[in-house]
Amino acid sequence: MLRTDGREFLLAQRPEGKVYAGYWEFPGGKLEAGESVRQALIRELHEELGITVTDCSPWLTRQFTYPHATVRLHFWRVTAWSGEIGITAPLEHAAVDWLECGKTAHVAPILPANDPILKALALPTTMAITMGEIEGVERQLERLEEALDNGLRLIQVRDKGWPPAERLWFAETVTRIARQRQALVLINDSEEIARQVGADGVHLSAARLASCSSRPDFAWVGASCHSAAEIARAGELGLDYALLGPVLPTATHPAARGLGWEGFSAAATGNTIPVFALGGMQASLLGEAQQHGAHGIAMLRGW
Numbered sequence: 001m002l003r004t005d006g007r008e009f010l011l012a013q014r015p016e017g018k019v020y021a022g023y024w025e026f027p028g029g030k031l032e033a034g035e036s037v038r039q040a041l042i043r044e045l046h047e048e049l050g051i052t053v054t055d056c057s058p059w060l061t062r063q064f065t066y067p068h069a070t071v072r073l074h075f076w077r078v079t080a081w082s083g084e085i086g087i088t089a090p091l092e093h094a095a096v097d098w099l100e101c102g103k104t105a106h107v108a109p110i111l112p113a114n115d116p117i118l119k120a121l122a123l124p125t126t127m128a129i130t131m132g133e134i135e136g137v138e139r140q141l142e143r144l145e146e147a148l149d150n151g152l153r154l155i156q157v158r159d160k161g162w163p164p165a166e167r168l169w170f171a172e173t174v175t176r177i178a179r180q181r182q183a184l185v186l187i188n189d190s191e192e193i194a195r196q197v198g199a200d201g202v203h204l205s206a207a208r209l210a211s212c213s214s215r216p217d218f219a220w221v222g223a224s225c226h227s228a229a230e231i232a233r234a235g236e237l238g239l240d241y242a243l244l245g246p247v248l249p250t251a252t253h254p255a256a257r258g259l260g261w262e263g264f265s266a267a268a269t270g271n272t273i274p275v276f277a278l279g280g281m282q283a284s285l286l287g288e289a290q291q292h293g294a295h296g297i298a299m300l301r302g303w
C-alpha cells in the first residue's frame, strides 16, 4: 500500500503465535481456492485493515523457501482505498506503520523474502534516457535540469556514438547535476565510465546481458530486454530491473511492430524484478503501464 505519490508504504507486524512472530511484512495473506490474486488482495486487506481497495496493480512475483514452507508471493501495488486503516483482526497483526521508500527501515526485523521488494520500492517509476547525440548537449542538459526540478529521479545516460572523451564528459556532467537532486544515474554499457564518473550503476544492452556471466558490481544494475526469457535471465543474474519494449510505435523505430500492452503484459507478468515499459511512452501512460504489470515507464523523448 502506497501513499504520498508512492513515497511511503505500509508494513504490518506479525503477532505472537504465528511463524515469524514479531517480523514485519506487507499486509496480505493466502489465496483461497478459486480466488484470483486481485480478489484475495481485496478480501485480505478488508479483513485485516478494514479498508476497501479501489485501485491496485500487479507488480512483482517471488518464490521463497522458509523452513516452514515454500511460498509464491504476489506483490501488488495498492494506490487507492476507502476507509481508515486499523487493526481489525488482532490475530493477524500486532501493529502497522508507514515507512519511507528507499530509506533504512525504522522497524525490524522484516521478513527475509522481502529484501529485494524493499529495494524495488526505492526504484523511481520514471526513467529518462538521454539522447544528447540527437538533441544536442546544451538542450539536453537544459531539459534534464528542468525535469530534475519537476521530480525526475532516474536517468540512463545512453549516447553511445560519441568519441570516448565526449561521452565521459557528458556522463560526468549528468551525474553531477543528478547528485544535487538525489537522482540515480546509470551508464549504458560502460562499467568503466560508470566507475570513472561515480555513477550509481550500469544499464546493460540485451547483447551484453546475454554474454554477462555475473552481476557487475554496482549498487544498481538493469538491462534492456525484448522477451520474457531475457527478463528471466536478468532476474537470474540478480539485476535490479529490466526495460521491455518497444511497447508502442516510436519515433526512433516507427516501422517496428510494438509488443502492444497485451504483449507487454504477457512478457512482464510473473516477473521477479521490476520491468519498465519502453517505446512510445509519455508521462500520461504511467498508470496504464502499471495496470499491465509495469514498475514504471522509460522514455527517450517523453520526459
Ligand SMILES: Nc1nc2c([nH]c(=O)n2[C@H]2C[C@H](O)[C@@H](COP(=O)(O)OP(=O)(O)OP(=O)(O)O)O2)c(=O)[nH]1
Binding pocket: 018, 019, 024, 025, 026, 027, 028, 029, 030, 064, 069, 071, 073, 111, 112, 113, 114
Ligand atoms: N502477508 C505477507 N506474507 C509474506 C510476506 N513476505 C513473506 O515471505 N510472506 C510469507 C509469510 C507466510 O508464510 C506467507 C503468508 O501467509 P499468511 O500470513 O497468510 O499465513 P501464515 O503463514 O502466517 O499462517 P496462517 O495465517 O495460515 O496461520 O507468506 C509479506 O510481505 N506479507
